[in-house]
Amino acid sequence: MSHPFQESLDNIEKRLEELTHAVTKKQERIFDKVIIDNDEFQKLFKISPGTAANWREKGLIAYSQINNKIVYKIEDINKMLDDNYRPFKK
Numbered sequence: 001m002s003h004p005f006q007e008s009l010d011n012i013e014k015r016l017e018e019l020t021h022a023v024t025k026k027q028e029r030i031f032d033k034v035i036i037d038n039d040e041f042q043k044l045f046k047i048s049p050g051t052a053a054n055w056r057e058k059g060l061i062a063y064s065q066i067n068n069k070i071v072y073k074i075e076d077i078n079k080m081l082d083d084n085y086r087p088f089k090k
Contacts, residue, residue, distance in 0.1 A: 038070040041077070060084070 003009075036044070042052050055061045062076040
């Protein structure tokens with residue numbers, strides 16, 4: 001006889017796999033791009049326009065500005081993440 005909660009656990013596991021797949025696809029769509037605009041950058045990091053401007057002013061993230069449009073290279077975003085990486089300490 002199966003555990004009374006087994007079906008619920010199976011459903012949760014299936015949903016978790018679906019969500020993991022959806023997140024992975026979304027990440028691939030972003031990181032397959034060569035550049036992203038400022039709106040995408042803010043959404044990716046869940047930051048405000050002021051925080052994005054602050055990061056640019058401090059030199060934390062490289063960017064290009066063409067007229068009033070700000071864009072970021074994905075490689076520069078990865079560099080920013082690598083430069084600010086703090087490994088887990090045991």
